[in-house]
Amino acid sequence: MRSFKNFVCIDWSGEAVARPKGLAMAHCTTGSFAPRLLKPARGWSRESILKWLLDHAKAQTDMLIGLDLSPGLPFVDAGDYFPGNPSSPKDAKALWELVDRKCAEEAHLSASTFPKNDNFKAHFRNQYPGETVTGDAFVGGAGRLREAEHRQRTNGVNPVSCFNLVGAAQVGKSSLTGMRLLNRLRGKVPVWPFDDVPLRGPLIVEIYTSIAARAAGMPKGRSKIRDGDTLNRMLANLGSEPHPSLERYDDHSTDAMLTAAWLRRAANDPALWSPRGLTPAIARTEGWTFGAI
Template sequence: MAIDWSGALGPRQKGIAVALCEREGPPRLLRPANHAHWSREDVLHLLRDALPQDTLVGLDLGISLPFADAGAFFPDWPGSPPDARALWALIDAICARDEHLAAASFVDHPEISAYFRRHGGREGARFHLPGALHRRGRMRVTEQAQARAGCKPYSNFNLVGAAQVGKSSLTGMRLLHRLGGAVPVWPVDPLPETGSVLTEIYTAIAAVAAGRTASRAKMTDYAALNQALTALGSPSVAGSGSIDDHSADALLTTAWLRVAAPRANLWKPADLTAQLARTEGWTFGAA
């Protein structure tokens, strides 16, 4: 299963798409019951209560924030949590009154906001570390690996711009906390020998594996999507003309997960240490 996520405001999100691959056959989109669009609570219910048995779930967001570069998520703040699960709990607690698993209260927190770049030219004093070599913000080790693969990752502390993933990541961390361990989250949790597992994905990695470039990762028509699916050895999906890029991302990425999951090396990236797994996590497929 691949889930293209959204951090947008509101009860239901056009940007959320959920696709599923069986062991054989083409990928297919899943739809929420009685609604045209998914809510974040719908996805939480699906993962916690209605997930097919033995499913690998890829969630397109950052499951944590940078930690290794400064030895803390929020250096010099006494309340900085020690690991990813504590970070998820902190975000959910601060945002308890934010509806629909939103995370506005977290980024507007009087102390934590100093670490984020927000709209209206509000760049916090701690958005960059002292002596930073670029202006893109702090990166996790896995995002550095993504960049080496030709992708263009953004800092999860950046909340500005069409390509930012910070809002999605923070709302996703609320979902991960609400899961309450119902599904293990690799590599924060060890990879289970059996059963379902959830992991972070970056849909551009799937697109590159299907022969597209990172700059052409987005697909908006069935012809391009089916060409990419063919490159992955997957049957085509029915349809012609245009398709929204969220659905295309989910369909292609679930087909990629089907062929990538058996590759043992992708579960053992060279730079992933036990400390990184516990704090920053990792993106499945980033070498």
């Protein structure tokens, strides 16, 4: 099992604007130093985060990066991402390429057009002006889940289907934009478990901030922190020193900081790198949420 010196959490966003308010990044090193926010003067854009990651790939920075999105769509339950569609990709990297190609004309690495494409829209629950449209192939009330998401539900957290693009808890939009990012990083920054863990340089893992919140001691049903005292208590539970006060406490910033501290501790747990249920087929198609065991 490889050790890392730097730990980063990126709270991602699928908002179709140049600089989404939901983008946040926090960094910490080995030891007990509190995570700190990394924040450009104008705020992050998805393109600037892509450049930041490519710069660290070029520098071969010793860094584990937690990315808060789903890098794959459900596949195992139906043996396909889009059952009945002959153009449906057969693995996650082909899915990333498909989403990026179909959304190539969208600025800011947005992916609004993909779930409205005639070939794929039947599988999504989507928001149109003035109405919500549930596609004919959208399964059940909650939508299809990946195997890692089923595992998370047995562990007390409640992930939402990536095929659902409606509501405050939806993660589909951020996941689709994240696939565009991951496609641009192919061959430069490996992504576990789709790629092997490299001997050096940065590595991306999928994280779910609710897992970190639960590990830090946040009560069931509550995972968001909006004040400094609560953040310090949760950081202390993860072996971290108190953080420097922030000008403003928002979910995205505190999620990133707490999860960076959790990732520093969790990275040393061999069980998280070999979770029960992670098969080679799942590693190629759906991926796995780091921390779901």
